[in-house]
Amino acid sequence: MTQSRTFTIGAAMFAAVAFVGSAAIAEDSVLVQSTTSTQNSGLYKYLLPKFTEKTGIKVHVVAVGTGQAIKNAKNCDGDVLLVHAKPSEEKFVAEGYGVKRSDLMYNDFVIVGPPTDPAKVGGMKDAPAALKKIMAAKAAFASRGDNSGTHKKERILWKAAGVDPKTGSGAWYRETGSGMGATLNIGVGMGAYVMTDRATWISFKNKGDYKIQVEGDANLFNQYGVILVNPAKCPSVKKAASQKFIDWLLSKEGQKTIAEYKLGGKQLFFPNAAKGQM
Secondary structure, eight states, rough: OOOEEOOOOOOGGTTTTEEEGGGOTTTEEEEOOOOOHHHTTTHHHHHHHHHHHHHHOEEEEEEEOHHHHHHHHHTTSSSSESSSHHHHHHHHHHHSSSSEEEEEEEEEEEEOOTTTTTTTOOOOOOOHHHHHHHHHHHHOEEESSOOHHHHHHHHHHHHTTTOOGGGGBBEEEEEEOOOOHHHHHHHHHHHHEEEEEEEHHHHHHHHHOOOOEEEOGGGEEEEEEEEEEEEETTOOHHHHHHHHHHHHHHHHHHHHHHOOOTTTTOOOOEEGGGGGGG
16 A cells, blocks of 8 residues: 555646655645545635634645545545545445545535537436437537546436437547546636536636536435544554544534535535534
């Protein structure tokens, strides 16, 4: 298992990731493997300084797709996992890589698209039915295609629609292999529909004339969970500092802080730690 540590330093870490020996990260610090959606939304810039001010513990974040974040955590490259693909998170714990999974917060996914709405899905609340119409119209659709939490959810919805978008791969269905912000940029550039988490969409600066076309389906619910990486599997885990961070996130203070994060008066994440833990 690797002894290296990967961490982000501000927005520049989307372009470069620095690797340092585990000894270089102080005992009063935590390394979190997380998603691009939480990073792109600006949540960590708002949340983490408040925790550090209270505890003196610094938190470094690796922002990648959920699938990669889980893989990194399995390789002992992290102390805490904070992602949004509950079945995969539960499997991570069941296999002994995580100590315990707790619900942390939620928002939802939306499907955005150009105002011309070539597949005529605007206003629909049935996401699988909307995707089926997009495929029938062979309207451009940009997918992350990166095994992220968003991509995992998208695949579930395509399956519920009873269609396989891979039949249109390279034609109307384009897999970017990129994070949420980059995929939105590509999608807007090519006039494609894109499924995104609402927080990233609210914070996205390059919307142009794009708008939300599909929302409100219960199937678009987007739950985030937090897990301590198991020290029994990964002795390098900073157990005390990491548990303190998790406990703070799940506390009334941490949950209130998450709820208070807004952009343009809109709340991006909704805390629900009290409602579901395992």
